[in-house]
Amino acid sequence: MKDQLIIFDTTLRDGEQSPGASMTRDEKVRIAKQLERMRVDIIEAGFPVASPGDFEAVKAVAEVIRESTVCALARAVEKDIDRAAEAIKPARRARIHTFIATSPIHMQHKLRMTPEQVLERAVAMVKRARQYTDDVEFSAEDAVRSEVDFLCRIFEAAITAGARTINVPDTVGYSIPHAWGERIRTLIERVPNADRAIWSTHCHNDLGLAVANSLSAVLNGARQVECTVNGLGERAGNASLEEIVMTVRTRQDVFPCDTRIDATQIVPASRLVSGITGFPVQPNKAIVGANAFAHESGIHQDGVIKKRETYEIMRAEDVGWTANRMVLGKHSGRNAFRQRLKELGIEFRTEAEINSAFERFKELADKKHEIFDEDLQALVTEEGIEQENEHFRLVSLRVCSETGTTPHARVVLAVDGSERLAGADGSGPVDAAFKAIDSVVNGGVQLQLYSVSNITSGTDSQGEVTVRLEKGGRIVNGHGADTDIVIASAKAYLNALNKLVEPAARTHPQAGQPI
Numbered sequence: 184m185k186d187q188l189i190i191f192d193t194t195l196r197d198g199e200q201s202p203g204a205s206m207t208r209d210e211k212v213r214i215a216k217q218l219e220r221m222r223v224d225i226i227e228a229g230f231p232v233a234s235p236g237d238f239e240a241v242k243a244v245a246e247v248i249r250e251s252t253v254c255a256l257a258r259a260v261e262k263d264i265d266r267a268a269e270a271i272k273p274a275r276r277a278r279i280h281t282f283i284a285t286s287p288i289h290m291q292h293k294l295r296m297t298p299e300q301v302l303e304r305a306v307a308m309v310k311r312a313r314q315y316t317d318d319v320e321f322s323a324e325d326a327v328r329s330e331v332d333f334l335c336r337i338f339e340a341a342i343t344a345g346a347r348t349i350n351v352p353d354t355v356g357y358s359i360p361h362a363w364g365e366r367i368r369t370l371i372e373r374v375p376n377a378d379r380a381i382w383s384t385h386c387h388n389d390l391g392l393a394v395a396n397s398l399s400a401v402l403n404g405a406r407q408v409e410c411t412v413n414g415l416g417e418r419a420g421n422a423s424l425e426e427i428v429m430t431v432r433t434r435q436d437v438f439p440c441d442t443r444i445d446a447t448q449i450v451p452a453s454r455l456v457s458g459i460t461g462f463p464v465q466p467n468k469a470i471v472g473a474n475a476f477a478h479e480s481g482i483h484q485d486g487v488i489k490k491r492e493t494y495e496i497m498r499a500e501d502v503g504w505t506a507n508r509m510v511l512g513k514h515s516g517r518n519a520f521r522q523r524l525k526e527l528g529i530e531f532r533t534e535a536e537i538n539s540a541f542e543r544f545k546e547l548a549d550k551k552h553e554i555f556d557e558d559l560q561a562l563v564t565e566e567g568i569e570q571e572n573e574h575f576r577l578v579s580l581r582v583c584s585e586t587g588t589t590p591h592a593r594v595v596l597a598v599d600g601s602e603r604l605a606g607a608d609g610s611g612p613v614d615a616a617f618k619a620i621d622s623v624v625n626g627g628v629q630l631q632l633y634s635v636s637n638i639t640s641g642t643d644s645q646g647e648v649t650v651r652l653e654k655g656g657r658i659v660n661g662h663g664a665d666t667d668i669v670i671a672s673a674k675a676y677l678n679a680l681n682k683l684v685e686p687a688a689r690t691h692p693q694a695g696q697p698i
């Protein structure tokens with residue numbers, strides 16, 4: 184019988200640390216439900232001390248998740264542990280994850296603590312966390328640049344103090360696979376009470392090696408991997424959940440363990456996270472990229488027609504790509520709509536929400552011949568966006584753009600109930616539309632990123648636009664989708680502006696000041 188490899192998903196915590204990826208409480212709950220559907224073992228829902236919004240989000244996740252363990256992060260600080268404990272109180276299975284840095288550079292320059300003080304603090308905080316739950320995880324931040332002797336001492340002490348999981352992070356993505364595997368093996372061999380804990384790894388992708396390093400750790404004794412959907416996370420991201428899960432599953436000849444993950448939920452999870460955060464998935468991304476199972480060249484197509492396995496090591500449907508992707512159109516009814524959403528793992532709380540989404544679906548079906556799953560995902564994300572906050576709403580937009588003339592936009596916005604009209608010229612239709620909106624909103628924002636991608640193929644496809652705005656150090660992402668990309672752009676811009684207006688609902692600590 185093979186060991187279980189525990190999947191610890193930190194999309195809602197480390198993933199949220201990507202600039203612009205902050206999520207609302209409801210968005211976190213939607214993602215958490217999808218993670219549970221995917222049978223993730225542990226969901227790290229957030230860092231409750233970071234902000235009241237994140238506390239509420241972790242609590243809301245703890246209230247609804249029944250099968251997965253819900254975990255909250257805490258520094259090795261009393262108030263962090265107490266806040267984490269309070270947030271996860273409603274959970275059926277609750278974990279506190281406490282951490283402190285152990286590398287000389289972090290201890291000396293960041294914490295300004297001696298190694299002895301760090302060790303003492305770690306022990307005291309693990310003990311404090313154990314007063315709230317039996318399930319306590321301890322991480323040595325920047326373990327990659329820590330001295331092995333010190334790591335052995337602090338891990339032994341943390342286990343004695345009650346930590347059940349010992350996490351070894353490559354916080355800065357510095358390691359390489361053989362060295363990381365060796366480090367895990369050395370720690371497990373040298374820590375005297377190592378057998379009383381599950382060994383875990385948490386790798387960052389600064390050199391593009393997060394998955395390779397995590398898998399090397401697994402081959403050397405780690406039985407928990409910390410990862411995120413689409414590899415989202417601080418800087419270059421974390422190890423990608425889908426790549427870890429599918430490598431271990433596909434190479435059962437090599438790995439002495441397997442996960443409990445329902446891999447058919449991987450693509451829906453990827454789409455949901457991408458839709459909510461606005462971080463598009465690159466087409467050639469393993470497992471979840473649009474081209475991951477596409478064959479273009481003749482020799483490959485010929486091979487696949489004769490025997491699929493000639494060029495495919497996994498089956499697309501096993502990771503959630505659906506074979507029959509076009510299911511709905513303008514003649515479809517409410518039941519088919521509801522059924523397809525259910526299959527995609529999208530749930531509505533009330534009949535009113537379904538009705539409103541159905542109305543939008545019909546509007547879209549009038550403009551667009553075929554409605555694909557991706558359109559439905561975008562539609563539901565938009566639905567959530569509109570219900571969340573609508574300080575500024577697009578009433579109408581008219582843009583004139585002609586060869587040899589300066590594009591001009593005329594916009595009507597509803598601002599807190601009353602309509603405001605403005606016009607502006609721009610270097611292109613999108614620029615003109617944003618300038619017209621700016622003249623109403625007067626937000627003083629900096630545009631940091633503007634990206635358009637087509638949701639499906641074809642010229643009648645919806646364009647999905649992501650806009651990243653910065654104001655006073657705060658960064659937010661806005662999303663919009665429409666068959667007209669200028670309208671999609673205006674919607675995305677307004678979505679971002681609305682996020683800046685209504686900070687309380689955001690979970691990210693930087694979400695504080697009004698626009």
Ligand SMILES: CC(=O)SCCNC(=O)CCNC(=O)[C@H](O)C(C)(C)COP(=O)(O)OP(=O)(O)OC[C@H]1O[C@@H](n2cnc3c(N)ncnc32)[C@H](O)[C@@H]1OP(=O)(O)O
Binds near residue numbers: 197232282295692
């Ligand atoms: C590797 C990781 O991913 S770690 C997680 C990173 N995530 C985040 O930081 C997001 C959430 N963070 C926040 O909201 C804030 O940083 C808070 C609420 C945690 C702390 O805010 P502030 O009290 O204003 O402190 P600030 O962020 O400026 O500095 C961090 C402080 O925590 C200390 N600290 C950092 N890590 C730890 C730790 N693991 N255990 C104990 N203390 C720590 C630092 O030394 C510093 O202490 P100082 O104020 O005495 O100099």
Ligand SMILES: CC(C)C(=O)C(=O)O
Binds near residue numbers: 197
């Ligand atoms: C909190 C810890 C585990 C972390 O995110 C890191 O070290 O990267």
Ligand SMILES: [Mg+2]
Binds near residue numbers: 197
């Ligand atoms: Mg991390």
